[in-house]
Amino acid sequence: MAARLARAELVAGLAGIVGPEHVSTSQADLVAYSADFWPKAQIWKLAGDVQRYPPDCVVWPADEAEIAAVLGFCNEHNVPVVPYGGGSGVCGGTVPISGGVTVDVKRLNQLLEVDDASLIVRCQAGINGQRFEDKLNARGLSLGHFPSSIACSTLGGWLAARSGGQFSSKYGKIEDMVLSLRVVFPNGDIRDTGVRGPGAPDWTQLIVGSEGTLGIITEASLKVHPIPNAQRLRGYRFRNLHDGFEGMRAVMQSGLRPIVVRLYDPFDSMLALGKQRKVDRHGDEATDSGGGAVGALRRMLSERTGPSDASGDKSGGGGLLSRLSPLADSAKRRALTTALRAPNVLNRLAHSAPSPCLMIIGFDGEPDGVAADSWSAGELLAEAGGTDAGTGPGEAWLKHRYSVAFKQAKMFEMGAFVDTMEVATTWDRLESLYQAVRKAVRPHAFVMAHFSHAYREGCSIYFTFAAYHSDPLRAEQLYDTIWNAASEATLRAGATLSHHHGVGLSKRKHMVGEHGAMVHVWRALKDSVDPRGIMNPGKLFTDESFADPTHGATA
Amino acid sequence: MARAQSDAPLAAYAHELTLCAYCPSLCRDECPVAEADSRDTSTPWGLMSLADHVRRGAIELTDDVADAWARCVGCGACTAACGHDNDVTGVLLAARSVAVQRLGPPSGAAFEPPEVTERAGRWEAQPKFALVPGPEVLRNAPAAVDALFDLCDILDEPSLSLGPGVELDLGYAAWHSGDHAQFARQAARVHQHLNTASRIVVMSAEALHLLRNVYPEFGLRLDAEVMHTTEFLVPLLSGAVVQRVSGRVAYHDACHLSRHLGVYDEPRQLLERVLTGRLTELPKAGDRTRCCGGTGCAVNRQPATAATMASEVIALAVDVGAETLVSFSPECVVSLRAAAGDRIAVEHGVGLIRQAVQSTGSET
Amino acid sequence: MTPPTSSVQPIGSLHELRQIVPTEQIEPQLDGEQGAGGSWALEPATQVELVELLKWANRRHAAVFTRRPRRGDAERFGRRPRLYLRGRRMKRVLDLDIVSGTITVQSGITMAELHNTLDERTYTTGFPTRPWSQEPLGAVLAASLDAHWGPAYGKMESQVVGLGVVLPNGTAVESRVAPRKAVGPDFSRLFLGSRGRFGIVHQVTLRIYPSAGRIVSSFGAPDLTTALAAVKRGIERGLHPRAIEILSPTADRSWGRKRVGLSDALPLLVVIEPWGPLAGRPLSWIDEQFAGALTRLTPPVGWSVHDGLLPPPRAWTAPVVGMSWAELEELGISLGADVPAGLWVVRMSRQGGWLSISDDVRGEVADRVRARMQQHHVARPTPWDDVQERLERQLDPKGILNPGA
Incomplete structure (x- = not known):
């Protein structure tokens, strides 16, 4: 690659396109755009390294034409480009590891067209997720896409990383909702994937998930739904995970279309049941047998903190302040960090507790249909050994479903780190996948899981792991060890490494294992639309992914 | 990495700053400034992170960091959305105060009050x-x-x-x-x-x-x-004879009035009193109100952002089919009126009440 | 004139091909002797054979086709050896996973064979079988023959959860089977609908569904607007059927029209095929939803609407275009009380459906329909042509696979 432009020339060139007020090299902006919510970047931050990979500059183009001009300019001068939406990714997908220009598309935030007759909307990619849903709600519509990050992510980011929402069992992931896209390629060409000639592949699905490595998505047409008139969630308890799986599978394969089915493993069930659960002997035993450490962990992770739920009701945060007194914090911190130093013991303690597995299942639609479907599902779940736990767990989950991420900050505050891994596979491999990943992570981190995003042919497993090391450098190594162990176990079990978080930097070195020779197809795609390799270099695949030396990295 | 000395005055806010810095920006959609200027730097997460970095000596406190902190209008929407009830507004105010001590006061025209002439004879040297x-x-x-x-x-x-x-x-x-x-x-x-x-x-x-x-x-x-x-x-109007005003009217809660002072009911009582129909609530109301950019010095310091913020609130009102948007905060009225164009009428609540009471007065 | 025999074919190439595929699976083509390169139809049986054939083709700069030979191929490709691949020996069922509800088959299996295999175990793929029953699955997917957009099954392409492909350079690639993924773009989509330009699909993993007995509810509608309004309301009330179709019989099917119960006052047939007892709603519920707006018909048991009211699908040569619901409604309004014969709206979802009108139908009303369909015609060159050409050059630098497609 030719020598980079001097920063002044770069900024001048970009300012000529977007206006000087929409280009920034200020320290404040470069720090903010130097990382996303990749937990590893949080570990860097814990260690005081707050801008390991700053971009050379950040631009905020106003429209598609400006994006095309920016890309054309960067392409001409071989400047790396990192497309940026909400920066809410947890895999490092928008970390500018090669510097260059971060192109924040959030000024493209208009809902362009609502076709009420066809239930199709056209919207710009930079729109904030919750704002998008709000705008649809104002028209009596809903996208049906509710990722935990809905408050801080954008439509473009969803599409770029194949986002999945909590109601994916019925409404699908974002790739199931999107009908077509507009995308700007590095040479400045603007293409619409909705124009599919005879003999053409479905370009929508070849762009969705490309994580900014092919071009910048500027707008999308999506299916929407009328806001359902009824919604009903219910909890079921299963003696063990296996019965729970069978129940889930029976429901999904019966043709019923629940919005959500979630099954928690025993420890996660304790958290999920939380206060909604009657204080039964299992719960008590769990706390007792778990001792102070497990108790602390359970209290830590189960704190119900009610964020922006639609009703605006924040009663869930009631007991919070009292718990946050500095004294309590320091005691909790000691207990937790001590426990996390011996993850094997902690895992054994936590999982030795006999606890039922909780399942939450929900339906929406017309009231009569919802009632009928709930009844049918109940029959199937009872057949699989489930016992009805009433509406409490479901409603509690619904109310607090976005709050899990609030817990993360508290873990980091204690100097520990926490990450999640969402793998997926077909039903026949699900249980062995669960065991394999747990076994691989157990020596290094505390690990728990739930099974969400169920489909007819399989399901995703959402592992949460927490670990601690007092030395930041060793913490980073520990983080890598955990991920390597978990990723290899996942691939060996025949599962896919990501259901909806994407690849970014965190999983890229396992992409050859994931895709095998299919990486050649990616290389060909990449070279066809981005021959100079300016688009989000180093993401999705590492340069070492390609044996052919002529296909070396360009950025 | 070179480390500046950590910042003692901000040390008192370590807990609040850490909660925000390691949170994945879960109040992002509620922050009207960041939504309007499209910058992640302007989000509560962005501004609090900068303060946390300054606190820990990971970055220098420079003018552009101080400028970023000045973008917060102090509307408090983030705190209302926060699972920790984190007082972002208060911490950022403290951060700005540190910046002023360190870097001097921000530039900007000092307020020059207009001449006040006596109005309707209501002027006293020492009003009780x-x-x-x-x-x-x-x-x-x-x-x-x-x-x-x-x-x-x-x-x-x-x-x-x-x-x-x-x-x-x-x-x-x-x-x-x-x-x-x-x-x-x-x-x-x-x-x-x-x-x-x-x-x-x-x-x-x-x-x-x-x-x-x-x-x-x-x-x-x-x-x-x-x-x-x-x-x-409210008490003054209770005994008044009013001729109710028709039209679909929505009420915009001023951030300071609702979130900071808890004055939700009185404005609604007044409006219900003078309207023929029900008062239309915006989707963002009460302690979830959306700032229209009328406060926080936004109009002077970041006019384009303030205008976008106002426009967003106007859009909320238009979306619910309101013909008139009313506020009892003069700052909000000015800001909203400038953004409304011919999309919707913007009234100060007192003016609307005046209409109702005046017509009654002229007829009875 | 010399009779065409294998002795005329270049011996060297044939010898090499015999190392890859058994001799009895190599059939010399009649036009092979005209050029020096040779021309053979081959029937590989495994992925390994395919890989070796493509590697051989790269070495010999041969042209490999996944279609039947065409007149003119010999002139076009001159001295290049030509291989015409057939899928007859690639029909194995590799895995029938009842637990996960997937089937993995070789791509040469015909739709009829696939469905027979599944029928025995009371499963179905959800694909419409009849029009392409004798076509191999690989061909149906490569040509994206239906661009399916139905409410219960979605697009045909989205029913593919795994694919095994051999790239033009002989690299075998296989996608990991999972219900959903977020590990980059769905690369396997490149091979669906692209007519074999980028690789040869040899193995497919599909979702399968329990096959409920086919039950069809039929209603008569006075015009398109009424029919659309009824279907829309049904979907909004929670109807999630396998299939919804709206059609009017062609003129030569007047006997069928009468048998079904259609008349001049009720020229349109609305067909609702429910999903089974649990998903969707029972028949009585469907009746209840539609009885208000439409008229219940009782066609004879076993009646095939396609054979009885329309020309058989294989004889249907008219274009079929996807239309949004709004466009269908506009069409309904523009037609008013007029309903042309041979109108066909199929694979309807709440977003829209696929519209066609029989070629035989003439007249001003039919032309109005055609004019609207014409608006959806994608003109050549399409905006993606150049990208596809670049991609083809990347994957197939020597132009081996289906050249000149």
Whole structure:
């Protein structure tokens, strides 16, 4: 690659396109755009390294034409480009590891067209997720896409990383909702994937998930739904995970279309049941047998903190302040960090507790249909050994479903780190996948899981792991060890490494294992639309992914 | 990595700063500034992270960091959305104050109050029942003052009056920017004038917040009963004969009035009293109201962002089918009116009430 | 004139091909002797054979086709050896996973064979079988023959959860089977609908569904607008059927029209095929939803609407275009009370459906329909042509696979 432009020339060139007020090299902006919510970047931050990979500059183009001009300019001068939406990714997908220009598309935030007759909307990619849903709600519509990050992510980011929402069992992931896209390629060409000639592949699905490595998505047409008139969630308890799986599978394969089915493993069930659960002997035993450490962990992770739920009701945060007194914090911190130093013991303690597995299942639609479907599902779940736990767990989950991420900050505050891994596979491999990943992570981190995003042919497993090391450098190594162990176990079990978080930097070195020779197809795609390799270099695949030396990295 | 010395004054906020810095920005959609200027730097996460980095000495406190902190309008929407009820507004105010101490006060034109002439004869040298309209009213919405005095005339409230203190700047800009030495001087002057009154009616929500919440923090508690226009009008209007106004009217809660002062009900009571139909609620109302950019010095410091913020609120009102958007905060009215164009009418609540009461007065 | 025999074919190439595929699976083509390169139809049986054939083709700069030979191929490709691949020996069922509800088959299996295999175990793929029953699955997917957009099954392409492909350079690639993924773009989509330009699909993993007995509810509608309104309301009330179709019989099917119960007052047939007892709603519920707006018909048991009212699908040569619901409604309004014969709206979802009108139908009303369909015609060159060409050059630098497609 030719020598980079001097920063002044770069900024001048970009300012000529977007206006000087929409280009920034200020320290404040470069720090903010130097990382996303990749937990590893949080570990860097814990260690005081707050801008390991700053971009050379950040631009905020106003429209598609400006994006095309920016890309054309960067392409001409071989400047790396990192497309940026909400920066809410947890895999490092928008970390500018090669510097260059971060192109924040959030000024493209208009809902362009609502076709009420066809239930199709056209919207710009930079729109904030919750704002998008709000705008649809104002028209009596809903996208049906509710990722935990809905408050801080954008439509473009969803599409770029194949986002999945909590109601994916019925409404699908974002790739199931999107009908077509507009995308700007590095040479400045603007293409619409909705124009599919005879003999053409479905370009929508070849762009969705490309994580900014092919071009910048500027707008999308999506299916929407009328806001359902009824919604009903219910909890079921299963003696063990296996019965729970069978129940889930029976429901999904019966043709019923629940919005959500979630099954928690025993420890996660304790958290999920939380206060909604009657204080039964299992719960008590769990706390007792778990001792102070497990108790602390359970209290830590189960704190119900009610964020922006639609009703605006924040009663869930009631007991919070009292718990946050500095004294309590320091005691909790000691207990937790001590426990996390011996993850094997902690895992054994936590999982030795006999606890039922909780399942939450929900339906929406017309009231009569919802009632009928709930009844049918109940029959199937009872057949699989489930016992009805009433509406409490479901409603509690619904109310607090976005709050899990609030817990993360508290873990980091204690100097520990926490990450999640969402793998997926077909039903026949699900249980062995669960065991394999747990076994691989157990020596290094505390690990728990739930099974969400169920489909007819399989399901995703959402592992949460927490670990601690007092030395930041060793913490980073520990983080890598955990991920390597978990990723290899996942691939060996025949599962896919990501259901909806994407690849970014965190999983890229396992992409050859994931895709095998299919990486050649990616290389060909990449070279066809981005021959100079300016688009989000180093993401999705590492340069070492390609044996052919002529296909070396360009950025 | 080179480390500057960590910042002692911010150390007191370590807990709050850490909660935000390691949170994946879960209040992102609620922050009206970041939504309007599209910058992640302007989000509560972005600004609090910068403060945390400064606290830990990971970055220098520079002018552009201070400029970023000044983008927060202090609306408090983030705290309302936060699972930890984290006081972002308060911490950022402290951060700005640190910046002023370190880097000097921010540039920006000092407020020059307009000349106040006597209105409707309501002027006293030392009013016992004082009206404090707030600088924005005097500058851009003096009609609201006239309307209020008209109402007083009609509803037989003779004592409310302007006085020599009213033209004074209450110090909001200095306080908000973190220049607390300047604010303290300003506030002391205002306090001296107002402390002679036994009751005070405040029109500006910003001003009311200062007088009720901030002045006492600076040791300047007023002996007088301080009330908002709406709190003043509710009992006054209770016995009035009104000719209800028709049309689909929506109410915009001012951030200071609703979130910071908890005044939700009085404005609604007043409007329900004078409207033929039900008051239309915006999807963002009460303590979830969305800031229209009228406060936080946004209009002066970041006019384009403020205009976008106002436009967003107008869009909310248009989406619910409102024909008129009403606020009882003069700052909000000015900001919303500028953005409304011909999409929707924007009224000060007092003006609307005046209409209802006036027509009654002329007929009965 | 010399009779065409294998002795005329270049011996060297044939010898090499015999190392890859058994001799009896190599059939010399009649036009092979005209050029020096040779021309053979081959029937590989495994992925390994395919890989070796493509590697051989790269070495010999041969042209490999996944279609039947065409007149003119010999002139076009001159001295290049030509291989015409057939899928007859690639029909194995590799895995029938009842637990996960997937089937993995070789791509040469015909739709009829696939469905017979599944029928025995009371499963179905959800694909419409009849029009392409004798076509191999690989061909149907490569040509994206239906661009399916139905409510219960979605697009045909989205029913593919795994694919095995051999790239033009002989690299075998296989996608990991998972219900959903977020590990980059769905690369396997490149091979669906692209007519074999980018690789040869040899193995497919599909979702399978329990096959409920086919039950069809039929209603008569006075015009398109009424029919659309009824279907829309049904979907909004929670109807999630396998298939919804709206059609009017062609003129030569007047006997069928009468048998079904259609008349001049009720020229349109609305067909609702429910999903089974649990998903969707029972028949009585469907009746209840539609009886208000439409008229219940009782066609004879076993009646095939396609054979009885329309020309058989294989004889249907008219274009079929996807239309949004709004466009269908506009069409309904523009037609008013007029309903042309041979109108066909199929695979309807709440977003829209696929519209066609029989070629035989003439007249002003039919032309109005055609004019609207014409608006959806994608003109050549399409905006993606150049990208596809670049991609083809990347994957197939020597132009081996289906050249000149």
